[in-house]
């Protein structure tokens with residue numbers, strides 16, 4: 227599972243994310259969190275911004291301390307990551323690759339004047355589509371609408387290099403434009419990548435490319451025929467479902483199958499990496515990954531995950547595969563994602579201290595006894611610095627990841643939980659304190675947020691990933707959450723993990739194990755979380771819309787549930803000051819008790835597979851938006867001139883060769899997102915474009 231960046235974090239001032247509780251240390255660290263600013267002076271974190279997006283750059287601390295072999299290993303894994311790029315585009319909509327080719331052609335070769343309002347609007351549109359890996363907003367899932375008109379678009383396309391356009395056989399430019407007319411300019415045509423609204427056919431209403439010509443009822447019936455067992459693979463994870471001769475079939479994403487051309491290239495790079503593996507477990511994992519990509523066999527995917535989880539000692543690590551299911555409204559299809567990283571030994575100490583107490587946290591949690599894990603399997607937690615992110619993890623990135631996703635694998639083989647140190651650090655370094663200054667209720671809350679907000683947010687992520695997702699167990703015989711809780715599974719799972727974090731961040735235990743200086747850190751987190759869940763996260767959606775994204779739904783659910791249940795004791799309340807609305811937490815201890823109660827209930831829902839209760843929680847607390855409050859928040863936010871979404875330019879890895887052998891790999895930090903998109907478009911265009 228991925229833990230996405232939450233808006234509260236951009237309030238933090240420029241403190242380095244992990245410095246607070248890891249000063250000193252005797253471990254001979256391979257990497258550190260110090261800023262590497264030596265040669266070029268202050269590192270520039272901010273790159274282009276457009277629409278609602280600010281693009282950032284990140285650094286890779288520790289790169290220079292790697293051996294040439296480790297760097298070469300990373301280079302191959304990074305190339306494998308990028309070779310899969312076309313897949314995420316195609317998964318998020320069947321016209322995405324076609325439109326991308328057109329944007330690349332125009333942006334790179336348009337012979338007319340590249341200036342004026344129309345051109346700026348085109349640039350904004352291209353930036354948005356590149357940032358979202360397709361036509362649908364990376365977060366809201368809504369179709370991105372251009373601010374230029376069809377006439378201007380036709381002029382752009384006709385005056386660009388025709389050789390770069392995705393023309394079909396015998397087609398001219400007019401034919402292409404006609405084909406794309408509705409796709410780009412008609413808001414009502416294929417309007418949403420994934421539609422989570424209640425009471426609809428989620429498959430018919432979603433425009434992602436996971437299903438075609440089938441209904442949700444047909445898909446449910448189809449997957450109901452797959453064998454059930456305690457060691458069930460994630461059925462459906464790596465395929466598109468279509469109808470052939472009246473029957474549903476899977477088009478499997480594998481070598482020789484759908485996406486075969488990209489997957490073959492990935493296999494090519496992974497096979498180059500295998501001999502350079504740091505240990506036998508890692509080697510085995512990579513070999514199994516290749517077998518999985520060759521066969522599409524989901525049992526191989528599980529074997530890979532077991533080997534991958536067992537490797538806890540390497541400096542270099544990676545995730546690669548069809549993994550997260552958030553882009554599918556019924557939570558079956560995995561989006562392609564890859565991250566290559568190196569361990570940050572110094573920063574890992576905090577999260578390791580937390581992971582070491584996993585059983586204590588489980589034993590002392592407010593869950594019903596039978597829902598607790600009696601024997602929490604090794605949770606391996608660490609802080610990593612990413613070197614390359616691709617697919618679903620880029621340009622918008624998670625800040626924490628806990629894998630594998632399969633419940634039985636986690637129960638029997640444990641999981642690895644990582645916090646993306648250099649990403650969090652880049653966020654912190656790029657942001658000001660504008661949000662806190664505007665929305666925090668008083669000076670005490672503001673001061674606490676500035677002092678502890680960074681640490682509290684890091685602790686929340688650690689607890690969410692490493693304790694939260696790994697906690698609890700499902701009753702015997704109850705199906706997996708995607709079977710029982712269906713379209714509410716992701717939201718409820720995120721809420722459960724958040725609540726574990728919230729419950730413990732105000733616990734003396736975290737002070738006792740040395741990861742936070744006092745309970746003030748927990749209070750900062752409660753202030754932040756409630757303000758975000760009740761109010762400020764609304765800056766991410768348009769006036770009139772409901773909340774749809776799983777993490778946003780979960781935060782609203784938790785915050786509004788606690789507001790309502792604590793109303794009679796005034797645990798939390800909205801306060802008006804000078805005509806502005808603020809959130810005030812009056813009783814932190816009672817709020818903690820409420821978080822515990824909700825945690826217990828959501829775990830019960832998951833353990834028992836109680837769809838109705840889960841649905842009611844999400845629909846009653848996590849979806850609807852108070853229009854008046856939303857309007858106020860948007861107006862106040864607009865004045866701050868902050869972009870609600872951030873994402874990253876990836877570093878460029880340049881191998882240094884001698885006599886046909888790689889002797890070193892240089893790391894460069896490109897500074898233009900647009901140029902990187904063109905570069906990737908040229909270098910990693912591996913899938914045929916056909917609609």
Ligand code: ZN
Pocket residue numbers: 227228229690691695719720723
């Ligand atoms: Zn999560």
